Amino acid sequence: MFVTVDEWSSRPRERWPLLRLACLLAGAVLLADGLVLMSMGLFSMGVTVPGALGLALCMLTWGWHPLQARLGRAGWTRRAWRAGWLLFLAWVASVALFWNALAGQVQAFNAAAGDVPLKAIIVLGSGTPNGQPSPALRARLDKARELAAAHPAAWVVVSGGVDFGETASEGRIMGDYLRAQGMAAERILQEERSTSTELNLRYSLPLLQAKGLGLTSPMAVVTSDFHTVRAQRIARRIGYTQSVVAGAPTPLYLRYNAWLREYFATASSWILGEV
Template sequence: MKKIILRIFMLIIVLLAVIQINIITAPRKQTPKQSDAIIVLGCSLWGDQPSPLLVYRLERALDLYRQGYGSKIIVSGSQGPDEWVTEAFAMKKYLVENGVPAEIVLKEENSFSTYENLLFSKEIMDQEGLESAVVVTNNFHLHRSLMIADRLNITISGGAAKNYPNLALNIKYHLREVVAYIKDFIFSY
């Protein structure tokens, strides 16, 4: 009985390690492709201002937009309990203040998860006749985002933004992402 338990434990460790390796390597394997849109996934706000992780996402989206990777930008995220506005509102404001024409930034303000970010962004893409997108999120979040987008039949590539330069936080985000990946792998349909 102990050998069976040990084997199951080792199998779980190997599975978790494989997932973590994929999370770490996904941003290196992904390059953005010319698309109709850029989808920026929401992240927490500090009041009505983008948090540092969200600023990294927005700066990456600005860079991709300026390089012509998409003619529309979809910003996706609702309002959390400690946020003064929706994430999408704050993201659009940031992009417009940095030179993006307001009419090309489309807001998706109803999502509370990565799955909903992509599901509701796909609805906007369908309404606007947009067929492909570059998803922008932080490095640790890209692998799961691409998996969900693939399940939603979105023609997508990845545009990874950098992570916050704090080792302890990065370890926390990567460990949390393994659990979130498993949850979304099982329950995202």
Template sequence: MRAWGRRIRRLLTALAALVLLAGAYFGLMSGKVLSVWRTSHGVPSDCAIVLGAAAWNGKPSPALRERLDIAVEVYRRKLASHLILSGGRAAGEKLSEAQVMKNYLVSQGVPAAALLVEDRSYSTMENLENSKAIMDREGYRSAVLVTHGFHALRASLMARSLGIRTSVEPVQIRPINLKYYVLRECAGIAFFEVDALRRKWLGT
């Protein structure tokens, strides 16, 4: 019984340490997520990458419209002369997010010739990998990322891991459930960093 009790105590101690480490990580990373959001500004670049969000019945969702309105400003302020619109087609939708983005931006006066459509992505990493392929094809080396502020840090880390020189022009609108989005981003960053280490160790 004493041996069993010692094992239980060790297990509880390990669990407590794990909880403390997780709490410290999420506390630190939450601060970084919010800091990057508040301090990020786009700089003149070869192109902009507009990361997709939901499209509903061929129209941009409120979240996607927020990103697109920032993209219009990026173009008008001459931060980028070409915009890469990245987002695949969700189940039940006739148009991809990228095509919906293009339609909206054209309606706002952005020339179709300035828009490059990438419609095969279903995650942030796929957005950036496929956009990087377009950048390589067009000879672009730097990009302004257009996304929501809470997403800016993770998107930047992923882009830089692909060799993209980036700045971020974030949506500054604060979501009602900000804590949820920040914690989700912290978890996403942790997963990305662990996966990056795994790839490095395996040489893939």
């Protein structure tokens, strides 16, 4: 009635069936997530990495028996296999820690933005597919509208150049959206040349200086929640000493992909010394 060690090792299909099922389901979800978002034209590390992980999990789970048979032939392959899983789990833990720290920072930023007597609000651009603000950009603009309502004397700068394949600038599309939502046209300043966060902030400065404001004026930089930490660091590096950032919620369908993308972007910026 007892199973020997040899018999147990010869029946890998019977080991941890619930774990294998969980891996297969997780892989299917990650793969579907990546494929759906890529079909929408979204390609980033936050999209392709989950898709690749999902494909790998599905393949490894589906081919578990022959893979286990091959790995069992040599001790070094088993050790390498285990080390690979340990590294993967360590990476997952690092992503979870990053997300937790980022969520806390976003909450602190938004609380601080409500306590500052703002003189200006800079809205960073994002995608404008078919000449319309993307869901993420609409969330940023709606966040800016909230701040503008609370600070009626603050100028609102919408910043962004022309998207690839587009003819209208992000700044113009963002300005049109705010005007359509009832914001007074005379308080909207449009910056229409920038193609990055740093250029958003640099090119917005002359518009603010023309209104008597500068790097030391209290202002809010509005961006998506996942982007707040990097945006604040870039603003500080440029010289915006009194700026605060306000994070708009990322649409749910893209939220975890965007936060994963920010994990890689933050790591890359840190390695390259950009922030």
